[in-house]
Amino acid sequence: MARHSKAAGRTVYTVVPNADLKVGAHRAEDDKVPLAHRVSAIVVAAGVAAGTAAIANAATSGSATELAAGAAELGALPDQQVKTIQTIHDVNPGSQVGKLLQHQQMYAQQTFEQATKLAADAHAQRTAAAEAAAKAEAERQAELRKPAKQREIEGWIKEAITVLQANGTNIDNSSVQAIYTIIIKESNGNPNAVNNWDSNAMRGTPSKGLMQCIDPTFNAYKLPGYDNIFAPVDNIIAGVRYTYSRYGGFHNHPGLVNLNNGGGYVGY
Structure with missing residues (x-):
């Protein structure tokens, strides 16, 4: 480009030589953006x-x-x-x-x-x-x-366990099978069973109920409000508490221990 000016009016003109104009030419950008x-x-x-x-x-x-x-x-x-x-x-x-x-x-x-x-x-x-x-x-x-009789007995056992838990006995439903086995061996699941022929009967205190408790044992281990030795839940409560007191739990119950060792059931 060439720049010219007039002194009087300070008018500035920019003149582009014809030689610099090309058809279709574009403005070139600086490489440095x-x-x-x-x-x-x-x-x-x-x-x-x-x-x-x-x-x-x-x-x-x-x-x-x-x-x-x-x-x-x-x-x-x-x-x-x-x-x-x-x-x-x-x-x-x-x-x-x-x-x-x-x-x-x-x-x-x-x-x-x-x-x-x-x-x-x-x-x-x-x-x-x-x-x-x-x-x-x-x-x-x-x-x-399961047979109806077994379901009924296990229902009584579970109810007794709930009562025992509420009264401080460390027991849960994992003991259902052990208690069921004792009941079947002791009374064949009959809540009204009475043993009139063993040594306890000879002394005038026959074993009674599902877990075959004698009266003195039942009275010592029953819970208040569960006073009927022939009532299934009441009898189970007393039988379990007696087992815990004498043997420390079912793992030392003589009948269960003997069965686990391949022998016969032994009364407790």
Whole structure:
């Protein structure tokens, strides 16, 4: 270009030589793109990365607020742009973009891993619930296959165990089978059974009821309100408390110990 001027009016003219004009020619840009343009590119890239990660996090957390925040980040808000420009001023733009993208990639991976863990935990809970339901159903079916008499006796035993627990005896339903075995061996499950032939009967104190308690033993180990030696629950309560007092529990009950060792039942 050539610049000319007139002294009087200080009018300035810009003259472009004809030789410099070419058909279809375009203005050539400087190879050195201004920093602001490069920063703008970084902001866009960072905004896309941050927004994508935030949206991924919102998708897994189910938060509408986080999702909106992610969308805003995707658009690179002005205040975020200013902050980014201040942070990366006079820094190699390519290197900064790489760091930002690497950070966002790590954030997105963590979000994905958290979502995967939540899914795995939910699956484990569903599996455990299904297994528990299957076990309960198997136990119910096994219960239905038992003879009616056994179900009735075990019902009395479980009721007695509940009363015993409420009154300080350390017992639970794992003892049902042991008590049931004693009852069958002692009285064959007859709540009104009375033994008139053993040594106790000879002394005038015959054994009575499901667990064949003699009157003195029953009176010593019964609980208040459970005073009928022929009532199934009352008799079981006294028999269990006597067993705990004398033998420390069913693991030392002589009849059960002998059966476990391959012998016959021994009265207690």
